[in-house]
Amino acid sequence: MRLEILSLAVIVGACNWAFRYFPTRANLHELPPGSPVTRFLAATGPAAIGTLFVASALPLVKDLSGPAPLTLGAGVGAVLLVYAISRSVVIATLAGAIAYGGAFWLFATSS
Amino acid sequence: MTSPDITGPTGRLDPQAGTFLEGLWASLPIVLGYVPIAFAFGVAARGIGLTLAEAVALSLILYSGGAQFVALALIGSGAPFLVSAFTLIAMGLRHLLYGPTLMRRAGPGASRRHAWAWAWGLTDEVFGTALGALARGRRFSEPFMFGLGLGAYLAWASGTAMGAYAGSGALAAWPAVETGLGFMLPALFLALLLSVLSRAQLPVIGIAAVATIAVTLAWSGTAGLLAGMIAGAVAGVLNRRGDGGAP
Numbered sequence: 001m002r003l004e005i006l007s008l009a010v011i012v013g014a015c016n017w018a019f020r021y022f023p024t025r026a027n028l029h030e031l032p033p034g035s036p037v038t039r040f041l042a043a044t045g046p047a048a049i050g051t052l053f054v055a056s057a058l059p060l061v062k063d064l065s066g067p068a069p070l071t072l073g074a075g076v077g078a079v080l081l082v083y084a085i086s087r088s089v090v091i092a093t094l095a096g097a098i099a100y101g102g103a104f105w106l107f108a109t110s111s
Numbered sequence: 112m113t114s115p116d117i118t119g120p121t122g123r124l125d126p127q128a129g130t131f132l133e134g135l136w137a138s139l140p141i142v143l144g145y146v147p148i149a150f151a152f153g154v155a156a157r158g159i160g161l162t163l164a165e166a167v168a169l170s171l172i173l174y175s176g177g178a179q180f181v182a183l184a185l186i187g188s189g190a191p192f193l194v195s196a197f198t199l200i201a202m203g204l205r206h207l208l209y210g211p212t213l214m215r216r217a218g219p220g221a222s223r224r225h226a227w228a229w230a231w232g233l234t235d236e237v238f239g240t241a242l243g244a245l246a247r248g249r250r251f252s253e254p255f256m257f258g259l260g261l262g263a264y265l266a267w268a269s270g271t272a273m274g275a276y277a278g279s280g281a282l283a284a285w286p287a288v289e290t291g292l293g294f295m296l297p298a299l300f301l302a303l304l305l306s307v308l309s310r311a312q313l314p315v316i317g318i319a320a321v322a323t324i325a326v327t328l329a330w331s332g333t334a335g336l337l338a339g340m341i342a343g344a345v346a347g348v349l350n351r352r353g354d355g356g357a358p
Contacts, residue, residue, distance in 0.1 A: 001164050002165065005169070006168060006172075008196060008199070009169050012200055013173045015200045016203045020206045020210060020233040021227055024214050025223065026210070036348045038215075040347060041212050043343060043347020043348070043350070044211075044212040045212050046307050046312040046343065047316065047341075047342070047344050047346070048209070048212075048239065048319075048340045049303050049307060050304055051323045051339030052236075052300045053297060054323040054324060055332060056297040057300075057301075058323075058324065058327060060294070075298060079301045079305075080305070083302050083305045089140065089240070089302040090140050092301075092305070093295065096301065097294050100291050101290050101292070101294070102287070104287050104290040104291070
């Protein structure tokens with residue numbers, strides 16, 4: 001194990017832990033409802049999840065040639081449909097991945 | 112399943128509070144999404160000359176997917192140590208927003224006695240899953256956070272080890288499986304988005320999406336992530352119809 005790799009991992013890992021842990025100690029429950037900070041924090045969750053979805057899907061839509069529209073449509077459609085029926089994030093996620101891989105397999109075997 | 116340390120305001124067992132095993136179950140989509148990505152990281156790490164132990168150490172100690180791939184690029188290009196460290200630290204700044212958001216949603220009575228331990232696992236996906244569970248009526252509990260975080264952490268570490276051990280081409284014979292696993296994280300985020308979606312937050316999500324796309328295309332993926340989150344949150348401040356008073 002090279003010392004430089006280990007040092008880099010330890011320094012960055014320690015900062016990651018600090019970024020994740022110390023903000024949980026902030027006492028924010030006495031903030032008045034409707035204040036700018038309250039609205040900022042309330043919006044951060046949906047904004048973060050929306051951002052992460054777009055960032056993770058962006059590479060998939062950059063190249064919409066070949067089977068990409070079919071597989072993407074099948075995956076997204078399956079997540080929407082299964083979530084509407086089951087209200088389960090776990091089941092909807094698995095259904096989306098299965099539909100995405102299945103559509104890719106169908107396209108590959110039929111072409 | 113109940114756990115003796117999960118009690119409600121009355122001191123009785125609280126059925127709405129998640130247990131450790133329920134946290135583990137909730138981590139399943141993350142596990143399935145992490146393993147192939149961590150596998151790819153392990154393969155790439157060996158590709159630039161890291162040993163199996165070094166690849167796994169990066170996943171165990173650094174534990175941040177995007178930063179780890181950038182770390183490989185920096186190490187592989189021979190970037191100076193301080194430049195690498197500052198770049199990777201800057202990539203983690205978005206995590207500063209997660210703790211306050213989660214704990215505010217958890218409510219004033221939420222325990223954070225062991226946050227020093229479970230917060231280590233507060234990655235993008237774990238944060239999103241925890242927030243989604245709270246939005247669906249689950250009461251915050253530290254055992255749930257431990258289960259959720261541990262499942263994701265073990266998946267990331269073991270996926271890295273498998274990738275570093277197997278080398279390139281391990282999933283080449285199963286392209287449909289590889290493709291399906293590659294959609295796991297977008298599917299997870301979409302399902303989480305549906306679980307927290309409300310009419311009041313639509314402008315927030317829309318602005319976050321536009322900012323993410325614009326900054327990613329114009330600059331970089333990391334900058335796009337930070338820009339999307341901040342732009343969406345600022346939109347929430349300006350949007351007085353939002354549910355800012357919700358815990």
